[in-house]
Amino acid sequence: MLLIISFLYALFTLTLWITWLKMPTLRSRALLTKGPRITVVIPVRNEAQNIANLLDDLSRQTYSQFExxxxxxxxxxxxLSIVEQYAQQSTYELCALPLTDERTASPKKRAITQSIALATGELIVTTDGDCRVGPGWLAxxxxxxxxxxxxxxSGPVTFTTEQTIFDSLQTVEFSSLIGTGACTMALGFPTMCNGANLCYVKEVFKEVGGFSGVDHLASGDDEFLMHKVATRYPxxxxxxKSREAIVQTQAHRNWLTFYNQRKRWASKWRAYESLLPSALAVFIFLSNAVPVMAGLGWLLGFLNGNTALVVIGLKLVPEFLFLRQVLVFLQKKSSVGVIPLTQLMYPLYVLFFGLAAQKKDTYGKDGNLTDA
Structure with a gap:
């Protein structure tokens, strides 16, 4: 059984790797300076240290048709005062939207919904207050x-410059999520995306009912909406896949914030209406349990050493090939050397969060918009 699961996981990861390699890249010469009007929506809470940097990035966009x-x-x-002051001298249309202080399970969904009600753009683009974007992002x-x-x-997201080994480990782990989400979209069964770099047609948002049906969940403003759109438009x-489109966000600086976010992410599978994301979550959980079981089986004498090596190798080698390719695209080649360390820790990480996410009160009530 261990060999069967390992073989299936290796086949799955190699499929992702090949799909990534075959996925066409949008070239710089294809970028536009004018086109459909875009409304950029930025939900924020206590981002005084970061928001001016993002607003400056937006002032340098090569694309002109946006608010x-x-x-x-x-x-x-x-x-709020930083945004209001910036709006007085901004070179683009900038609106500060103060939200009423009311209790809600998902402040971020509320913020996006109220912003879309005011939006004049054909396209809605969302990002977070602590993100940085390049000049060709909107183009x-x-x-x-x-x-x-x-x-x-769905656009690519990675972390800003790594300062610690913890940052590098997060970069590698996050690249696996971005790469997997990209490849499953290319294969026709989308599984995940990230709200820090997401674009959708405003009328389609309204057509699928926005966040209705999932607005009671603290997280999932990105993935649940993606699944609703995919159901309507397969x-x-x-x-x-464009380096111009890469959005950078800040890595978590402490274990607690990382834990709270990943616990919420891991818990979302129970709310999916489609069986595919849930099945994939279970498959990934089992695939990461297998090398742990193989290692323990070999140490306890229940499993032949060669068999244990094959089981572990079927996971590590395809994973390395895939992760390296995604990291290079994300301009994080310096983190490639951390892949083996991440692979050593990742099975324990998946098992831990897979089990932790099954506890009640998974989503929390912190109301922090940028953590969702």
Whole structure:
């Protein structure tokens, strides 16, 4: 059984690797300066240290047809005043939207929904207050939408410069999520995306009912919406493979915030209406349990050493090939050397969060928009 699961996982990972290699890359010469109007929605709470950097990045966009709405969820710092002052001299249309202080299970979904009600753009693009974007970010999204007619576009996300080994480990782990989400979209069965770099047609958001049906969940403003759009438009969900489109966000600086976010992420599988994401979550859980069981079986004398090595090798080698390719694309080649260490820790990580996510009160009530 261990060998069968290992072989299936190796086949799955090699399929992702080949799919990634074959996925076309949007070239710089295809970028647009004008096209469909875009509304950039930025839900924030207490981002006074970061929001000005993102607003500066937006002022350097090569694309001109856009507006920005910063939805502030009752920040207790200077976030709102920074945005309001910036709007007075901004070179683009910038609106500060103060949200009422009311209890809700998902402040981020509320912020996005209220922003879309005011949006004048054909396309909605979401990101977070602590993110950084390049000058070709919106131009690449507009070009890809024009070329493909996609209803929802998922863009690449990675972390800013790594300062510690913990940062590098997060970069490798996060690249696996971004790469897997991209490849499953290319294969026609989308599984995951990230709200830090997400684009969708405003009318399609309304057509699928927005976040209705999942607005009671603290997390999932990105993936649950993606699945609703994919159900309505099976060929309408795409991944934009373009370095111009990469969004950088900050890695977690302490274990507690990392734990709370990953616990929420791991718990979302129970709320999926489609069986595929849930089946994939279970498959990944089992695939990471197998090498642990193989190692223990060999140490306890229940499993032949050669068999244990084959089981572990079937996981490590295809994983390395896939992760290396994604990291290089994300311009994180310096983190390639951390892949083996991540692979050593990852099975324990998956088992831990897979079990922790089954506890009640999974989603929490912290109301932090940028953690979702």
């Amino acid at each position: 920005v709405i910063v939805a502030d969820d009752s920040s207790t710092d200077a976030t 690449s999204l507009a070009a890809f939408y024009t070329q493909t007619g996609a209803k929802l576009i 060929d309408g969900v795409r991944f934009l």
